[in-house]
Amino acid sequence: xxxISKLRHDSALYFPYKGEQKKSGPRxxxxxxxxxxxIPERYQxxxxxxxxxxxxxxxxxxxxxxxxxxLNVVILVKTNLESGACTYALLFxxxxxxxxxxxxxxxxxxxxxxxx
Numbered sequence: 001x002x003x004i005s006k007l008r009h010d011s012a013l014y015f016p017y018k019g020e021q022k023k024s025g026p027r028x029x030x031x032x033x034x035x036x037x038x039i040p041e042r043y044q045x046x047x048x049x050x051x052x053x054x055x056x057x058x059x060x061x062x063x064x065x066x067x068x069x070x071l072n073v074v075i076l077v078k079t080n081l082e083s084g085a086c087t088y089a090l091l092f093x094x095x096x097x098x099x100x101x102x103x104x105x106x107x108x109x110x111x112x113x114x115x116x
Contacts, residue, residue, distance in 0.1 A: 002095035004106050009036065009088040013062045013073060030063055036088045039075060045100045054079045059100040067094075074100045 007013070014030040021027050039058050046057040058075040076089040091107050098106070 002093055004091070004093045004095075004103065004110070006107065007064075007073075007090040007092055009090060011064065011090060013064055013071075013090070015060065016063060016070065034062065034075075036075060036077065036090075037086075039077075043075075049081075052081050054081055057100050057104075059103075061096060062092075069094060070096060072096045072098055072103065074103050076104075 013034040015032050015034065017028040017031040019028070019031075043058040043060045044056060045059050046055075048055050056077040056079070058077070060073055060075075061070045062073045063070055071092045072095060074091045076091070078087045078089075079085070091103055093103050093106075
């Protein structure tokens with residue numbers, strides 16, 4: 001069983017460290033911290049627009065200090081094109097193989113699953 005849930009928009013998520021490791025001592029695990037206002041374009045999976053709201057979907061494998069294993073994180077950024085206001089939602093799963101649309105679909109089904 002894998003966990004699928006939502007994180008706070010200000011959660012401390014980190015990209016995995018990709019630099020050169022030290023010769024001695026513990027290996028570095030955490031790279032740059034996620035800034036939801038400046039997510040690199042290579043993580044963008046989809047963009048849609050409906051009634052003046054643009055939705056950008058990003059997906060990345062990230063680390064969180066409270067979880068031992070990496071997380072599959074989907075970031076939803078909704079932007080009101082008229083006012084420029086943005087809202088963020090961070091969905092995550094411990095299943096690293098889920099695609100962004102499958103994870104979003106499973107998260108939407110959570111209320112139906114809980115009441116059955």
